[in-house]
Amino acid sequence: MADYIVRATAAGAQIRAFAITSRELVEQARVRHETSPVITAALGRLLSAGAMMGSMLKGDKDLLTLQINGSGPVKGLTVTADAQANVKGYAIVPDVMLPPNEKGKLDVGGAVGIGILNVIKDLGMKEPYSGQTVLQTGEIAEDLTYYFATSEQVPSSVGLGVLMNKDNTVRQAGGFIVQLMPFASEEVITRLEKNLASIHSVTSLLENGMSPEEILETLLAGLSMEVVDTMPAQFYCNCDKARIEKAIISVGEKEIREMIADGKEIEVKCHFCNTAYHFSVEELKALLRRCK
Secondary structure, eight states: OOOOEEEEETTTEEEEEEEEOOOOHHHEEEHHHHHOOHHHHHHHHHHHHHHHHHHTSSTTEEEEEEEESSSSSOOOEEEEEEEEEEHHHHHSSTTHHHHHHTTSOOOOHHHOOOOEEEEEESSSSOOOOOEEESSSSSSHHHHHHHHHHHOOOOOOOEEEEEEOTTTEEEEEEEEEEEEEEOOOHHHHHHHHHHHHHHHOOOHHHHHHHHHHHHHHHHHHHHHHHHTEEEEEOOOOOOOOHHHHHHHHHHHHHHHHHHHHHHHHHEEEEEEETOEEEEOHHHHHHHHHHHHH
């Protein structure tokens, strides 16, 4: 099943909801960054959330960035998504190894630790919108639930999950975001809370063969769900050699001259997708001329 997002409303637009299956994009991130299982789970959860939150953006050129800075060994995670659910991301330390947590699960909270979640929305205005909250658990879904409630004043429930195979490839990945509108009735809230309480984990639903539509039908049972649309989601990075050239030029003449003096080809890797770009001494000399 190719990765995609379902967007829906329920209870006469008193609820809006999103669900994603994201196995392929999380697996691509794992391969590109050579992440350990616990970091695959952490980054995969944030990528899934980023794709869904990106799909909430209104403008075609709007961008969303999720940054987690924590005290745990991963140190930080960054994910960027656009309104078309193109998403990319990386972990500062991708190869963290930790024993399972007390539930026998991958210890994402232990890898992330305590710290800060930043949500940055570039909506084409002079200054981007930025919201910041303290991490509640480091497990990411709970942290985003807290962010929506405190920074955007939108009562929400976020579920995220990544299930690994024994060979450390990604078996299942996905998530959901369910949000209550300000005019939601007590009856609707009570029914939704009851439905949410019956869900144990996103990956168990995916492992049972449920599609994003079926996950939302379970979450919104008895609430007259209506699918608004579906959209593909993918790991996508817009880096290219021209962008990397601009980055090299930005470091300044002195640094470029030092690279040339070394007399060796240099390699520059994109943070987000880990693609390596190589520049010969002659290419560096050409970049130096462009600095002047």
